[in-house]
Amino acid sequence: MTYAIEISDLKKRYDSGFEALKGIDLKVEKGDFFALLGPNGAGKSTTIGILCSLVNKTSGNVSIFGTNIDKDFAKAKKYLGVVPQEFNFNVFETVFNVVVTQAGFYGISRSVAEERAEKYLKQLDLWDKRNDQSRMLSGGMKRRLMIARALIHEPEVLILDEPTAGVDIELRRSMWEFIKKLNEQGTTIILTTHYLEEAEQLCRNIAIINAGEIVENTSVKALLKTLNQETFILDLDTSLPNGWALPGFSVVMSKDASTIEVEVIKGQSINAIFQALDAISVNVVSMRNKSNRLEELFVKLIKG
Amino acid sequence: MKNSEIWVAFYTILVREIRRFTRIWPQTLLPPAITMTLYFAIFGNLIGDRIGEMGGFSYMQYIVPGLIMMSVITNSYSNVSSSFFSAKFQHSVQELLVSPTPNWVILMGYTLGGVARGLCVGLIVTVLSLFFTHLALESLFLTILVVCLTAIMFSLGGFVNAIYARSFDDVSIVPTFILTPLTYLGGVFYSIDLLPDFWQSVSLLNPVLYMVNAFRYGILGVSDINVYWALVIVCVFIVVLFGFGLRLLNQGKGIRS
Numbered sequence: 222m223t224y225a226i227e228i229s230d231l232k233k234r235y236d237s238g239f240e241a242l243k244g245i246d247l248k249v250e251k252g253d254f255f256a257l258l259g260p261n262g263a264g265k266s267t268t269i270g271i272l273c274s275l276v277n278k279t280s281g282n283v284s285i286f287g288t289n290i291d292k293d294f295a296k297a298k299k300y301l302g303v304v305p306q307e308f309n310f311n312v313f314e315t316v317f318n319v320v321v322t323q324a325g326f327y328g329i330s331r332s333v334a335e336e337r338a339e340k341y342l343k344q345l346d347l348w349d350k351r352n353d354q355s356r357m358l359s360g361g362m363k364r365r366l367m368i369a370r371a372l373i374h375e376p377e378v379l380i381l382d383e384p385t386a387g388v389d390i391e392l393r394r395s396m397w398e399f400i401k402k403l404n405e406q407g408t409t410i411i412l413t414t415h416y417l418e419e420a421e422q423l424c425r426n427i428a429i430i431n432a433g434e435i436v437e438n439t440s441v442k443a444l445l446k447t448l449n450q451e452t453f454i455l456d457l458d459t460s461l462p463n464g465w466a467l468p469g470f471s472v473v474m475s476k477d478a479s480t481i482e483v484e485v486i487k488g489q490s491i492n493a494i495f496q497a498l499d500a501i502s503v504n505v506v507s508m509r510n511k512s513n514r515l516e517e518l519f520v521k522l523i524k525g
Numbered sequence: 526m527k528n529s530e531i532w533v534a535f536y537t538i539l540v541r542e543i544r545r546f547t548r549i550w551p552q553t554l555l556p557p558a559i560t561m562t563l564y565f566a567i568f569g570n571l572i573g574d575r576i577g578e579m580g581g582f583s584y585m586q587y588i589v590p591g592l593i594m595m596s597v598i599t600n601s602y603s604n605v606s607s608s609f610f611s612a613k614f615q616h617s618v619q620e621l622l623v624s625p626t627p628n629w630v631i632l633m634g635y636t637l638g639g640v641a642r643g644l645c646v647g648l649i650v651t652v653l654s655l656f657f658t659h660l661a662l663e664s665l666f667l668t669i670l671v672v673c674l675t676a677i678m679f680s681l682g683g684f685v686n687a688i689y690a691r692s693f694d695d696v697s698i699v700p701t702f703i704l705t706p707l708t709y710l711g712g713v714f715y716s717i718d719l720l721p722d723f724w725q726s727v728s729l730l731n732p733v734l735y736m737v738n739a740f741r742y743g744i745l746g747v748s749d750i751n752v753y754w755a756l757v758i759v760c761v762f763i764v765v766l767f768g769f770g771l772r773l774l775n776q777g778k779g780i781r782s
Contacts, residue, residue, distance in 0.1 A: 322541055
C-alpha cells in the first residue's frame with residue numbers, strides 16, 4: 222500500500238546538540254484527516270520542516286506518495302502544500318501576486334495560475350482584497366492567504382501547522398468547513414493544533430509526539446475508548462440539600478449547590494446520577510464535559 | 526521538473542526581482558542617478574577642467590566609464606544581497622524552498638535580477654553622462670560583454686553575502702568596507718600609470734581594476750591592463766562564485782535548519 226506520508230526511523234539532531242527527533246515512525250494514509258499533536262518543542266514542526274525541506278534530517282527515510290525525498294525531492298515536493306505556523310509571504314506583494322508567484326515556483330503557467338488564484342481567493346473570501354498589499358490584511362486573512370497559496374499547485378497533501386492560532390471562532394469554523402470539504406474531495410490533511418477539540422472533531426487518526434518520540438499513533442475513536450474517567454458538569458434547576466451524596470461517585474458541589482461536578486469511571490452508568498437527582502425532584506438543566514476528552518488523554522500521555 | 530516548468534520558475538523569480546526594484550525606485554534607481562550626476566558635475570566639470578587630459582581624453586570622458594561601472598557593481602551587488610536577505614529575514618524564502626524549483630534556478634533567478642538592476646542603473650547613468658560629455662564607442666560588443674559579466678559576478682557576490690548575513694549590518698559591511706574601497710582604488714578616477722611601481726603592482730590584485738579598464742576600453746579604446754586577461758579573470762570569478770553559491774544553497778546554509 223502506498224501511503225501519503227511514510228516516515229521511518231527519522232532522526233534530527235540540531236547543531237546545538239538538541240535531539241529533536243529520536244527515530245520516529247509514522248504512516249499517514251491517503252485521504253486521511255490526520256492530527257499530529259504534542260506540546261511545544263516536542264518535534265512537530267521539525268517533522269513538518271523535514272517533510273517540506275525546511276529542515277535537513279540527520280537520518281531516516283521519508284516518502285511522500287511513494288517518492289523518497291532523498292531520491293527525488295522535487296517530485297515529492299509537488300505532492301505537498303504547506304501552511305506554516307508563522308506568516309512567511311512577502312508582505313509588500315499584493316495578495317494576488319503572492320498566490321500567482323507561488324504557482325510560478327511550481328512551474329505553473331501564468332494563465333493557469335491566474336485562474337486558480339481567482340478560484341481559491343474567492344473560496345477563501347479574499348478576492349476583494351486581491352490588489353491589496355498582503356501586509357494590510359488582518360491576521361485571519363493572512364492565514365487564509367497562506368491556505369490559498371498552499372493550494373495553488375493543487376497538492377495531494379495539505380499540511381497545516383497550527384492554522385487557527387489566534388483566529389476568532391467564526392473564522393475558525395469557516396476555515397474548518399473549507400478544509401473538511403477539501404478532505405472530502407480527496408486531499409489528505411495533516412494538522413497540528415493546540416485546540417484539541419478541533420482534532421477530536423475533525424481528525425480520523427492521530428499521533429502524539431513528545432520529546433522527539435511518538436507516544437501514541439492510532440485512530441481518534443480508539444484513543445478515546447481508552448479514556449478511563451470523565452468529569453461531567455451538571456447545572457441543576459434547584460440547589461441540592463445539605464449533605465447530599467451520590468454513592469459510588471465522587472461529587473464536587475458549587476457554593477450554591479446548584480452545579481455539581483461528577484467523576485464517572487469507565488463502566489459506571491450516567492443514568493445512576495439522573496435517577497438519584499430525580500428521586501429528590503431535582504432536574505438537570507444542562508450537562509457538559511469538564512474538559513475536552515482528548516485533552517485529558519493528551520495530558521496523561523505526555524506526563525507518561 | 527520539466528524544462529518548461531523550470532523556465533516558468535526562473536522567469537517568475539526574475540520578474541519578481543525586477544518588480545521589486547522598480548516598485549521601490551526611489552530607493553534603487555533614483556539615488557545612483559543623483560549621486561552620479563553630482564560626480565559628473567563636481568569631478569568631471571569643475572575639477573576635471575583643471576586636471577586636463579588623462580589617457581588622451583578629457584577627464585570627464587575618462588571617468589564616465591568608471592562611474593558607470595561603479596554604479597553597475599554597487600547596484601548589482603546590493604540588489605541581490607538585500608533582496609535575498611530580506612526574503613530570509615521575513616521567511617518568504619521558504620516559498621521557494623518548499624517548491625520543486627532547483628537550487629541552480631533560484632541562484633540564476635536572483636543573479637539575473639541583480640544584473641537587471643545593474644544594467645538599468647548603468648543605462649540611466651550613461652544617459653545622464655551624455656548631458657555632460659559625448660562618448661565615443663570603440664566596441665559595442667566588448668562594452669556590453671564586460672558590463673554584463675561584471676553585473677553577473679557582483680550579483681553572485683551579493684548572493685553569497687546574503688546567504689552568510691545574519692543581520693542587516695552584515696549586508697552593508699561588505700559594500701562599505703570592501704566593495705567601495707576596491708571600486709575607488711580600481712581606476713575609476715585615475716590611470717594606474719600615475720601610481721608608483723609598488724602601488725601599480727598592488728592595484729593589479731584588485732579585480733575591479735580589470736572590469737573598469739575593460740569597460741573603458743570598450744568605450745574609449747584605452748586601458749591600463751590587457752582586456753583579454755580582464756575577461757578571463759571575470760569569467761573565473763563567475764564560475765567560482767556560482768559554484769560556491771550553489772554549494773551553499775544545496776547545504777541549506779543560513780536558510781535550512
